[in-house]
Amino acid sequence: MRLQGLSDEVVAELRKGDKRCPIPVGAKVTKIKASKEDRHKNGTKGIVNGSLLMNINGHDTECYIVLFKGDELDSLMIGKNLKLESKSTS
Numbered sequence: 001m002r003l004q005g006l007s008d009e010v011v012a013e014l015r016k017g018d019k020r021c022p023i024p025v026g027a028k029v030t031k032i033k034a035s036k037e038d039r040h041k042n043g044t045k046g047i048v049n050g051s052l053l054m055n056i057n058g059h060d061t062e063c064y065i066v067l068f069k070g071d072e073l074d075s076l077m078i079g080k081n082l083k084l085e086s087k088s089t090s
Contacts, residue, residue: 003065003076014050014065014076021051021062021079028085029066031077045069045085 003011017025031044040046046068054063062079 003074006076010052011050011065014052014063016052017050018052020053021064023048023051023062023064023079023082023084024087025050027087029064029082030085031068031081032083033081040068040075046071046075048082049074 006014023029025048027048029046029048030042031038031040031046032042034040034042034044046066048064049067050065052063054061056063064077064079064082065074066077066082067074
């Protein structure tokens with residue numbers, strides 16, 4: 001899912017990072033649990049550029065913006081679809 005369609009306010013909150021989300025901004029992640037139609041397949045590597053705990057359908061959901069290898073734009077991801085590889089990009 002791309003960031004299109006999100007309000008500027010939500011994107012600004014995502015970019016700040018949310019301490020309640022277990023994967024920190026700057027962390028290296030790997031895409032997991034991809035479905036057949038997903039653009040990013042299992043094993044795709046990326047860097048977290050923001051996070052926000054959002055209420056989606058009555059449930060707290062960890063949302064992340066991730067820049068995946070080979071992409072020019074961030075993608076919006078749900079935490080259950082990401083695996084933490086390391087906590088910093090250095």
